[in-house]
Amino acid sequence: MLKFRNILVFPGFLILVALAGVARAADGGPAPLTGERDGVAVARYMSVLLDPEGEWDFQAVRERFGGRFRANHSEELNFGFTGSVVWLRFSVDASGTGGEDWYLVERYPILDHITLFAPLPEGGYRRVDMGDTLPFGHRLMDHRAFIFPLDTTVGADRDYYLRVSGKGALNMSPMLYSATGLVEYTYRDLLVYGIFYGCLLIMVVYNALLALSLKEPVYLYFVAFLVGITVFNLNVNGFGLQFLWPAVPKLNEYYWLGIYICTPALAMYSRHFLNLKERFPRYDRLIRGYLLGVAALLPVQLLIAAPWSYYLSTLLVVITVLLFSWLGWAVWSAGYRAARLYVAAWFVFLGLILVFVLGNLDWIAYNSLISMLPHLGALWVVVMLSLALGDRIRFLEQERNLLARQSRENLERHLVEIEQMNRDKSTFLQYVSHELNTPINWIGAADSLGGGEDQEGVWQLVRKGQRRLIGMVSTSLRYFDLADRERPPKARRCRPRRLLEALLASREGALAWQRLVVEGHIDGDLWVNANEEELGEVLSIGLDNAIRFSEPGGVIEVYGQALAGEALIRIRDHGRGAGPEQLESLFEPFFVVGSRHHEEGYGLSLAMARVMVEQAGGRIWAESQGPGTGFALVIRLPLA
DSSP states (O other): OHHHHHHHHHHHHHHHHHHHHHHHHHTTOOEEEETTOSEEEGGGGOEEEEESSSOOOHHHHHHTSGGGOEEOOSSSEEEEEOOSEEEEEEOEEEEESTTOOEEEEEOOTTOSEEEEEEEOTTSSEEEEEEOTTSOGGGSSSSSSSEEEEEOTTSOTTSOEEEEEEOSSEEEEOEEEEEHHHHHHHHHHHHHHHHHHHHHHHHHHHHHHHHHHHHOOHHHHHHHHHHHHHHHHHHHHTSHIIIIIOTTOGGGGGGTTHHHHHHHHHHHHHHHHHTTHHHHOHHHHHHHHHHHHHHHHHHHHHHHSOTTHHHHHHHHHHHHHHHHHHHHHHHHHHTTOGGGHHHHHHHHHHHHHHHHHHHHHTTSSOOOHHHHHHHHHHHHHHHHHHHHHHHHHHHHHHHHHHHHHHHHHHHHHHHHHHHHHHHHHHHHHHHHHHHHHHHHHHHHHHHHHTTTSSOHHHHHHHHHHHHHHHHHHHHHHHHHHHHHHOSSOOOOEEEOHHHHHHHHHHHTHHHHHHTTOEEEOOBOTTOOEEEOHHHHHHHHHHHHHHHHHHSOTTOEEEEEEEEETTEEEEEEEEOSSOOOTTTTTGGGSTTOOSSOTTOSSOOSOHHHHHHHHHHHTTOEEEEEOSSTTSOEEEEEEEEBO
16 A cells, blocks of 8 residues: 555655646756857847836746746847836756856847846845946946846856836847857947948938039938938937937937938939939929928927837838838839939838838737848938939939930931921022012003003003912911911811712813813722811812813823721822922922913922821822823821
8 A cells, every 4th residue: 555655645746746847947957067069049048028117127027927937938038018017037047157247138238127136146126227227337347238246156056037117119139158159249230330331421421412513412311321321220220319319318319310301311312313303303203391390200200208208209210111112112113213222222222121110019929130120221212312322323423424315316306407497498499489470570561552452452561460469378378377377277078979079060161172081980988187277278189289280181080989987088180290309399388380480389289288187196198100101299197
């Protein structure tokens, strides 16, 4: 019976021992400090207790609420934006240190309050207060991180306690470092941040020199953006309190002032870099509204207390990143190639900031890399925006060369046009001189016959000269009105067949007198987009020229059909035709085939026809195989 009882008691004892081990493991267990390791991530050896009201003192936490601590199993601690006071408990096993000094280092430098309750060898606890709300001189070591020396002579059964609170996000990356590990950590820390701030400084100096040499305001705005980035990071990295305002920790609450330097500078940089005022005025108005919003938020930010001011600045950062990411994408999509690096800068930064915000809100697992994302993102943006400025210079150079080439081509074209205008002026003066000379000669002839008996013949010469002058003046004015008008008359659907039928009906007498036959066909369902009155005038010019130059008893062919999305109308005669060197000249003002002394025409009808057809969106040209082969007037107009 005794043996059986012993058999039952022994497993029970083993279970109690195991449960005690589990309970100790749940409390994190002591962090082992040995000479083989220079650093230990102590967070996973810690247990956590939240004080929602922040009213518990150390004695109450240690005695009354000691059983409420819960083990932490991650290497980083993140409590997000919380109003609770966080208590942490851990112990260390320093039996393997060989007497070497060890330190508790909290690497997150912007905790408002962090207090260590360290056990003393003789009993009791020593309290050490730190935090970025205290002057920098309160720290035991001149370092941006919070460093607490540990007494390695204290046994592993004694617990350390940390009390942490703050108005911002409570993120913690606690480490246990030996003296050697602390030196190595400090060197790595200074190297990383030295590279970061060195890059910022180089960018500031470089762009400031560019601003002075190029007199471009966009570089000054970029320098202001860099200054804002630097001010913000000096604050959140703890270097501001360490080097710039060590006796005024209150300034740490205004870390968001760097944001209010960055955001308007970035907005002005974007306006000039993306050339919004000239290229995208709608987006320019949006950015001006954004600037007004930032100006209105600043006094609000100054008046409200933390943590609400922190929330507002975080919201402003999120809105800014989203806005300028979208803006860069919209401008780039609209064809502004210089925005490509701008887009790359903000989309990567947007992703990094998104991960950082999610980590601060404790929506994803937090680690020390997340705390570096704003720095990596800022460095990425700085480098990419600086490269974007260089890319913009290349783009503007290409654009300037293109504009120079276009200007040169336009100038050459204008010179050609001016030369043509000079030729036209000479032609016009010759034509007017001739046209004035002809009726003057008639009037002179009439005057010489004035004393004779044929008074009726005299007056016929005078009236003929008068009609010639009136016709020349009215036709010339009509041509110049057509050529100089800025807006052609409104086009609408019209049917060429109906217009030609009306013209043929009005010219039956002329056709019959010359025994001319009109052949051909125009589709009845052919509709074109043109001004009906002017189209009728063009067809009238073509038909009248065909009647005029056809031999008696000849044939005039008129065809109209839809072809390749356009209407094709052809009016052809079998008269004297024209040489290939004359076909284009026919459409020049005051050009007359044959003698310049031809009495009937003014040399403006085909020139007017070309102006009216081209202003309706069509084309007109002449075709002929040579003298004696006939002449065709071809008109193409858009289908309705």
